Amino acid sequence: MRLFRLHTLAALAFAFVLAAPQHEIAAQAISGTSPQNAPQNAQIRSYIANGWETLSRSMSDCSSVVDAKVKTVPVMYLPADMPIPAAVAAMQQKCHVEVHHLPRAIHHIGEVRPAELPVEGLLYLPNRYVVPGGRFNEMYGWDSYFILLGLLHDGHNDLARGMVENFFFEIENYGAILNANRTYFFTRSQPPFLSSMIREVYEHPASGTAPDLKWLARAYSFAQRDYALWTSPQHQAGTTGLARYHDLGEGPVPEMSDDSSYYPDVIRWLLAHPKDHPEYLVDGAENPTPAQAATLARISCDVHISHVCAQAVVAGHRLSADFYRGDRAMRESGFDSSFRFGPFSGSAAHIAPVCLNSLLFRYEQDMAHFATLLGRSREAAEWTRRANARHHAIDRYLWDANAGLYFDYDYTTRQRSSYHYISTFYPLWAGAASPTQATAVHLHLGLFEHPGGLAMSDSASGVQWDLPFGWAPTTWLAVSGLERNGFHEDARRIAQSFSTTVLDNFLHDGTIREKYNVVSGSANVKVAAGYKSNVIGFGWTNGVYLELQDLLAASNH
Structure with missing residues (x-):
């Protein structure tokens, strides 16, 4: 009942905020501490500049293998046939790290499953990279785009390019760009920003150098392989012509082993709301017999191979196998978690989302641009055709002309969602919104805008990717989309x-965080379920802060 009470009280607490006139919100926002106050801004910029070093990791750095999410000895995995690099051999001795080779070469995502390996571990990458911070001590897929913006802003072009090269290495050796370079992410990717990263690196070469067309040709070939993942059968949203998020694994995710309360909290919420997606629950004993365990492996999860599964039980109730598929798809989306795809996003595997398909539309446009630069006119025409087809599908399935907003689409029930979510701004960023559509979305800013910025939604669900929380990456995409239009x-x-x-909270405690309560303008967050901490670092907030500052500076000239 704890989640039920939090959910209900939160909804009441924020009701008055949702009714606030937009001009009042604007006045409150502008009355705060100006982020362009020179002495204070110098302090936070110094923190960010130092952060690129403190958040950097490499295969010669003992801190790289540390993983707070699992309780195993430090292990690093190399591709099956790769000789042990000298830096890794030295690290093996210096850091007391076990070094193993993967059991075989990987050509496509999912060809090696986490359960095949004796222990979870870090996956080797050849170049230095920047991590988000805290428990997120590896190179993430979509985080890296916003980190890269900050690196390029601060002149770390080689580091930014090296991170993109790391993604090429992942595609070549691990079958895809992974959620992050840990073995427990072998079955899923993250939102596809590779073409955007390639474009940023190509268009912002190191000082005194010209754009590298030879590098672009190589990058283009890897981007083709990355794109193929998102148009493969497992990522197709039925016959809509749109894509969905999908994880090839089954059952609860192993990286939640450090949060034994999450899945039980979900069960408690569902028990308190018996009419809300009852199909997410199945009967299941806490200590099943062998026969019961075999049934659970089919309808829920396998208690014998996952201790997270074994602990995910409340009063004889467990989560269904389909809920876990949705849970995993939600994690590929990066929005873990919200109620956008159903309670705790348990239906995410059934959804063609606005965010993913906007990203793929932008990807197809980028690829057409690259092909043109490379003199491949026929390929450019094909990419343009694909972008046009996706644009048509976005308008058909995701655009609601009556509401004036973009919504996700459940292709299994053939119903468009009515859940107000900040992803409605993604088509504006991607260039998929017509002037009429962009104007309609703009008119609904009041659903999301608060004194501290844009909230993820107008639903106070109690989890971190909903009201009252605002995040740097979605803020930047929304701001960029509004500016573009x-x-x-x-x-x-x-x-x-x-x-x-961001600045006010930095001046308060000397840190930059992964998320903020944009209703109160505070970094003090209370999350009912899921990741309850507010991690310090923080890679993408650092990068976005710099971009926002540039936008504000440009407006003063």
């Missing part, structure tokens, strides 16, 4: 308010 005043007001939230 001519809503300059609104873009800069939101840039100001979120920057102020």
Whole structure:
């Protein structure tokens, strides 16, 4: 009942905020501490500049193998046929790290499963990379795009390019860009930002050098392979022509072993809301007999191979296998968790989401641009055709003209969602929104805007990717989308308010965080279920803060 009470109280607490007129929100946002106050801004910029070093990892750094999410000895895995590099051999001795080779070469994602390996471990990458911070001590897929923006801003072009090269290495040796370079992520990717990263690196070469067309040709070939994952059968959203998130694994994710309360909390919430997706629950004993365990492996999860599964039980109830498929798909989306794809996103595997398909539309446009630069006109035309087809599908399935917003689409029930989510701004960023559509979305800013920035949704579900929380990456995509479509005043007001939230909290405790309560403008967050901490670092917030500052500075000239 704890989650039920939190959910209900949170909804009541924020009801008055949702009714606040937009001009009042704007006034409150602008009245805060200006992020362009020179002495204070110098302090936070120094923190960010130092952060690129403190958050950097490499295969010669003992801190790279540390993983707070699992309780095993430090292990590093190399591709099956790769000789042990000298730096890794030295690290093996210096850091007391076990070094293993993967059992075979990997050509496609999922060809080696985590359960095949004796212990979880770090996957080797050849170049230095920047991690988000805290428990997230590996190179993540979509985090890296926003980190890369900050690195390029601060002149770390080689580090940014090296991170993109690491993704090429993952595609070549691990079958895909993984959620992050840990073995327990072998079955899923993350939102596809590779083409955007390639474009940023190509268009922002190191000082005194020209864009490297030879490098672009190599990058283009890897981007083709990355794109193929998202158009493969397992990622198709039925016959819509759109894509979905999908994890090839089954059951609960192993990286939740450090949070034994999450899945039981989900069960308690579902028990308190018996009419809300009852199919997410199945009967299951806490200490099943062998016969019961065999049944659970089919309808829920395998208690013999997953201790997370074994602990995920409340009063004779367990989560269904389909819920776990949705849970895993949600984690590939990066939004873990929200109620956007059903309670705790348990239906995510059934959804064609606005965010993913906007990213793929942008990807197809980028690829057409690359092909043109490389003199491959026929390929450019094919990429343009694909972008046009996806654009048509986005308009058909995801755009609601009556509501004036983009919504996710459940292709199994053939129903469009009505859940207000910040991903409605993604098509504006991607260039998929017409002027009429962009204007309609812009008119609904009040659903999301608060004194501290844009909230993820207008639903106070109690989890971290919903109201009252705002995050740097979605803030940047929304601000960029508004700016791209001519809503300059609104873009800069939101840039100001979120920057102020980040700076004020930095001045309070000397840290930058992964997320903020944009209703209160505070870094003090209370999450009912899921990741309850507010991690310090923080890679993507650092990068986005710098981009927002540049936008604000440009508006003053």
